[in-house]
Amino acid sequence: MKNRVLNSYDDCKEIEDVNDMTDAKVLIIIPAYNESESIENVIDHLTDQAPWCDYLVINDGSTDNTLSICEQEHFHYLDLPINLGIGGAVQAGYVYARKNNYDIAVQMDGDGQHDIAYLKDMLQPILDGEADIVIGSRFLKKEGFQSSQSRRIGIGILSMLIRLTTGQRIIDVTSGYRAVNRMFIDIYSRDYPTDYPEPEAIVTAIMHRGRVKEVPVRMRARESGTSSITLRKSVYYMIKVTLAILICRLSYGFRRAKR
């Protein structure tokens, strides 16, 4: 594995353990839309702490200099000529992972919210064969950045809705920090929701009989940029995602995939 050229092996003991534990090919997918301020930090962190993983930045038609940073720093990146939105960008990562035979794909945001230190926790259930999808949840241990009150209420409503429609209890339904196994790399590369995809992708997963597991992570307030969900858009967001979940549930209702 070429990317295992390590520079600071001594101070990442924990990572070594993971490396010993598995030979799985892991790809970290980092969608980036105008993340020029944070992307360098995120990648430096990542190559430092998890050098045995491959990563792929997906420049989703950024209008700032995200692309030139990727070029200068010789990051591994995909450059999408048109802005597809977060769903299409992440899906590009899954398509890439499928084409290049990765065993596990992890998606994390390019704004520094998600901490690579939790990678091991995220991978463990998949490596143990306990789960097909692992979601990093900021609410399980209530540590770190907890988002605003109004957002937590919104997330609670969506969580309830998913519980009603699928019978599964997922708490942090909007978390974009996820790890999926080969089966779901394949499924997501063909069928991934657009616009605000996170809650809908959970329903897609459950409808394909995926075993979804949440693990506690600590999230940081974003280093830069703004959430894709501004206050103005939040009403639209709730309506759209609610409808999307219901439609997604309906469209799979009669053809739940067999495992």
Place this chain on the structure above:
Amino acid sequence: MIPSTLRITLIIAVVCYFIIILYFLKNRALNLKYTLLWLLAGVVMGVLVIFPEMLQRIIRVFGIQSNMNGLFIIAIGFMLMILMALTSIASRQNMKIRSLVQEIGILDKRIRELEDGHSDSVGERDV
């Protein structure tokens, strides 16, 4: 009963409608696949204008009193259908564009790697 001058006007209108569609088709400005619904709408309009008694009977079945209202409702119904068909075409094209863009991104990366001469970089191990 529809007055005869109106009938003549309508017949001319339908003929114009067909001429325009055929003109577009001839110049390949329209894809025949997407024009079928338009042609069907034209045929229905033509039949109804030439045999207005049919229109009246159909309209009475639905409980509509006025002929002209019936005509409008049928026309609006057709337009809604065509609009829905257009929305579905746009959505499908959206999906296709999405996979094309993703594919371009992946190919772009591959070209960069080949140009740099290190095709052994990320993800190229055992494809």
